[in-house]
Every structure is written in structure tokens, then in C-alpha cells.
Amino acid sequence: MEKSWLSKVLPNDEYKEKRILYFIAESAVILAILLLIFALINNYSLYGNSTTGTTALLSLGFLIAYPLIRHTLSGIGYTEVTNEKRYHKEIKAIFNRSLTTLVLILITHTLMAGIPSNVTEIFDLIGPAFFISLVVFMISYISLKKSFKKNRELLDD
Amino acid sequence: MRNRIKIARVEKSLTQAQLAKKVNVTRQTIGLIEKGEYNPTLRLCISIAKALDKTLDDLYWEE
Incomplete structure (x- = not known):
């Protein structure tokens, strides 16, 4: 299987590699939830004008957009x-x-x-x-x- | 996944660490595979079979 650039920093042992990938993915999901909560608290609404809230929303957008783009370009959708x-x-x-x-x-x-x-x-x-x-x-x-x-x-x- | 890796390894007088070194994984991974707690990739299955001079059937096929 074609590996990701991330595999360069992952262990060679396939069990450890798989577990660490899960940990990284879990942290990304938790981070996304925390960013959403943070942005909502900061802005009261999604269209508020707090700079920190906007930064949190942009970070959240990146967390969603990156896997979406990789998924789109990888040819596994259809x-x-x-x-x-x-x-x-x-x-x-x-x-x-x-x-x-x-x-x-x-x-x-x-x-x-x-x-x-x-x-x-x-x-x-x-x-x-x-x-x-x-x-x-x-x-x-x-x-x-x-x-x-x-x-x-x-x-x- | 149940397997006969432990029996084959002991027959060949190898420790988990020695087998792990031969197939380029950690001792822990060999332990997990032997206990059936981790399903290795086909690539690793073949490496283990070769290291133990066994076929895939010998190690993994359930009667």
C-alpha cells in the first residue's frame, strides 16, 4: 500500500504504527470538538467577531478540509x-x-x-x-x- | 486470529525477541500475534512463516 509522508516518522513495527495512527486520529477528533466548543463560547454564535473564535473556526476548518481533500484525491470515494x-x-x-x-x-x-x-x-x-x-x-x-x-x-x- | 506460531517458534528454539528481530518487528508484536490479539498483515504473516521454515497453512490455517 502506498504510504503517507507521515509513515516516515512512524515506527517500522506494524502493530505500533497502527496503534499510533489511531492515537493521532483520536487526538484530531477530540481537538475538533474542543475547537468547536471554544469557538461557540468565544463568539456566542458562529458569526461572531471574536478574533480568537475565528482562529478556532479556521483551525477546525483545516481539520475537516485536510482529510476531505486527501480522500477526494485518493480515488477511494467511488x-x-x-x-x-x-x-x-x-x-x-x-x-x-x-x-x-x-x-x-x-x-x-x-x-x-x-x-x-x-x-x-x-x-x-x-x-x-x-x-x-x-x-x-x-x-x-x-x-x-x-x-x-x-x-x-x-x-x- | 488463532495460530501455531508459538509452537513453531519453540520447535525452532527461538525466543520471541529473536523471531521479532528476524522479521523486523518488536517482541511485543510477536507476543500479541501469538496470543491472537493482533492480526498481522499478509506481508508479516509471510515473513514469520519464512523465518520459521513453515508454510502459511502450517501456521494459520484452522482445521
Whole structure:
């Protein structure tokens, strides 16, 4: 198996390596929970203006984004996609999922903040919603593309 | 996973530490494998089998 850069600082003994990897992963999860609690206490809400709270949220964002990006690029997201037909079917599913995300964000925001009353408010609503949906689409699409390539390389015929 | 590593090791007059050194792991890992508390990778299974002059069947196959 292809190893990570982290394996350079891990023990050669496979049992110790596995245990230490679990310890590091556990610490990351605990750290994420503590950062979230810290950020909530500091800001009272996620949209507060405390600098330390924002730093905590950025750190939390990194903790979530790093494994997500590694997962996306590693090609392990869509292990069963081995032919063109299934590939295109999954693209459609990803597109529909992104569209659902966009609609859900728009509905949730409208329910919480009310119907936008002017053009600026409409753009303030649609802009971030569109951006989030685009990110969801891109992450899934890249993951699918990487997985498809990896799966094709591993086919036995 | 149950195995016959301990019997094969004793037959070959090796200590846990000596076997561990041969297959490049710690004595503790050999102890855990012998007790069935850690499932080694196939790579390590093969290394242990070679070090003890046994086949994988001899060491790991359950009758």
C-alpha cells in the first residue's frame, strides 16, 4: 500500500504504527470538538467577531478540509465505478445532489432570514449558496474522476 | 486470529525477541500475534512463516 509522508516518522513495527495512527486520529477528533466548543463560547454564535473564535473556526476548518481533500484525491470515494455507463450515471447523481444542496440552502436561508427584499439581498443569498453547491459538485466530481481512473487501472482484464 | 506460531517458534528454539528481530518487528508484536490479539498483515504473516521454515497453512490455517 502506498504510504503517507507521515509513515516516515512512524515506527517500522506494524502493530505500533497502527496503534499510533489511531492515537493521532483520536487526538484530531477530540481537538475538533474542543475547537468547536471554544469557538461557540468565544463568539456566542458562529458569526461572531471574536478574533480568537475565528482562529478556532479556521483551525477546525483545516481539520475537516485536510482529510476531505486527501480522500477526494485518493480515488477511494467511488470504488464500484468501472465503466463509462456507471461513470456518467454518477455524474448525473452528483449534479442532482449539488442542485438539491443549492435548493436546500436557499430554502433554509429564506426560512431563517425571510424573503430577500432587494437585489443586494438576492445576490447575498444566491452567491454563497451557489458557491457552496459548486464546491460540493467539484469535490464529488474530482473524487469520481480519480476513483474511475484508479478502478480502471485495477481491472483484471 | 488463532495460530501455531508459538509452537513453531519453540520447535525452532527461538525466543520471541529473536523471531521479532528476524522479521523486523518488536517482541511485543510477536507476543500479541501469538496470543491472537493482533492480526498481522499478509506481508508479516509471510515473513514469520519464512523465518520459521513453515508454510502459511502450517501456521494459520484452522482445521
